[in-house]
Amino acid sequence: MGLPRFTCPKRRADESSPHLYVANCGPAVGLSYEKIASVFGTYGDVKGVYAADESGTRVIVSFQEKGSAQSALKELNGKPCSSLGGRSLHIQYSVQSHDKINTSQSVPVSTSASELNIPGLFLIHDFITAKEEEELLSAVDCRPWKHLAKRRVQHYGYEFCYDIRNVNTSQFLGELPDFVSPILERIRSLQTLDGAVDVYLNQLTARNYVNEYPPGVGLSPHIDTHSAFEGSIFSLSLTGPCIMEFRKYTTSTWQGKPASSEDNEDHLDFVRKSIYLPPRSILLLSGESRYAWHHYIPHHKVDKVKDSLIRRGRRRVSFTLRKVRKGPCQCEFPQYCDSQE
Ligand SMILES: O=C(O)CCC(=O)C(=O)O
Numbered sequence: 001m002g003l004p005r006f007t008c009p010k011r012r013a014d015e016s017s018p019h020l021y022v023a024n025c026g027p028a029v030g031l032s033y034e035k036i037a038s039v040f041g042t043y044g045d046v047k048g049v050y051a052a053d054e055s056g057t058r059v060i061v062s063f064q065e066k067g068s069a070q071s072a073l074k075e076l077n078g079k080p081c082s083s084l085g086g087r088s089l090h091i092q093y094s095v096q097s098h099d100k101i102n103t104s105q106s107v108p109v110s111t112s113a114s115e116l117n118i119p120g121l122f123l124i125h126d127f128i129t130a131k132e133e134e135e136l137l138s139a140v141d142c143r144p145w146k147h148l149a150k151r152r153v154q155h156y157g158y159e160f161c162y163d164i165r166n167v168n169t170s171q172f173l174g175e176l177p178d179f180v181s182p183i184l185e186r187i188r189s190l191q192t193l194d195g196a197v198d199v200y201l202n203q204l205t206a207r208n209y210v211n212e213y214p215p216g217v218g219l220s221p222h223i224d225t226h227s228a229f230e231g232s233i234f235s236l237s238l239t240g241p242c243i244m245e246f247r248k249y250t251t252s253t254w255q256g257k258p259a260s261s262e263d264n265e266d267h268l269d270f271v272r273k274s275i276y277l278p279p280r281s282i283l284l285l286s287g288e289s290r291y292a293w294h295h296y297i298p299h300h301k302v303d304k305v306k307d308s309l310i311r312r313g314r315r316r317v318s319f320t321l322r323k324v325r326k327g328p329c330q331c332e333f334p335q336y337c338d339s340q341e
């Protein structure tokens with residue numbers, strides 16, 4: 001399925017159209033395009049179902065006739081739909097997109113953080129050896145992965161709660177496991193990169209990305225909640241490559257609230273930059289890159305990096321190491337800060 005020519009209206013569009021913008025729906029929440037087409041097809045001829053963006057949770061359903069879209073909107077909007085596993089959809093009429101930014105268009109991918117020129121972003125290649133990588137993978141694979149709707153994770157130190165996008169600081173799960181000690185030690189040597197980097201970390205999220213899902217499942221754009229974590233975030237990539245895209249929204253407000261299916265797309269103005277994360281590299285987000293830029297991993301099967309096409313592996317595991325924040329965030333980016341809303 002291609003990407004849409006239609007998108008969510010910037011303001012709620014009341015005039016009807018044969019195209020619906022449907023949120024809380026898509027491959028990332030377990031609903032295939034075929035399934036969506038068949039459910040919406042009960043209201044009329046569906047011309048196509050398209051990804052509305054790269055989140056995997058928003059789609060455009062295009063009907064042949066306006067009347068069909070009208071009936072589907074009336075029947076399916078905002079109530080649990082038994083044929084979609086009880087999920088409540090949030091539906092609006094879609095309008096033709098005149099936005100200059102086409103989210104399907106990819107940006108050139110840099111291989112170094114200096115090329116990207118985002119303050120506070122660092123990438124270190126070959127931060128660990130292949131042997132260390134193997135040991136880290138077997139250590140996490142010996143422990144149970146928690147299967148959530150869109151991800152498989154393990155949390156250490158503190159649990160990260162995806163519904164509130166924050167940590168429960170009163171529930172300490174214990175010290176970080178021994179298998180990350182050599183990594184933590186090496187991270188401490190990175191303090192020389194930038195004096196402001198905080199290298200005393202107490203939370204680890206191991207994330208298992210398995211390329212067995214249909215396109216659309218990746219990591220949606222987010223800023224790690226300011227009030228949850230301090231200013232230095234490290235992400236170690238294991239076993240498979242990917243690209244990470246950074247976006248700075250010019251008109252954005254704080255977006256770290258629990259992802260809502262009613263999120264509007266009122267901030268389509270953004271600068272995009274992309275970086276290639278090879279296995280065994282570590283990425284450090286600090287300063288502006290941590291506080292003011294959204295980051296995300298588009299789900300691609302193949303990434304174009306300079307002149308090469310790089311196929312994603314069947315699996316990527318990342319270790320995100322952070323320090324849990326105990327008081328409110330007092331960063332210099334209040335526009336993006338949940339503590340300074
Ligand atoms: O997988 C990664 O490298 C990044 C994960 C991430 O951004 C997060 O857990 O907040």
Ligand SMILES: [Fe+2]
Pocket residue numbers: 222223224295
């Ligand atoms: Fe993140």
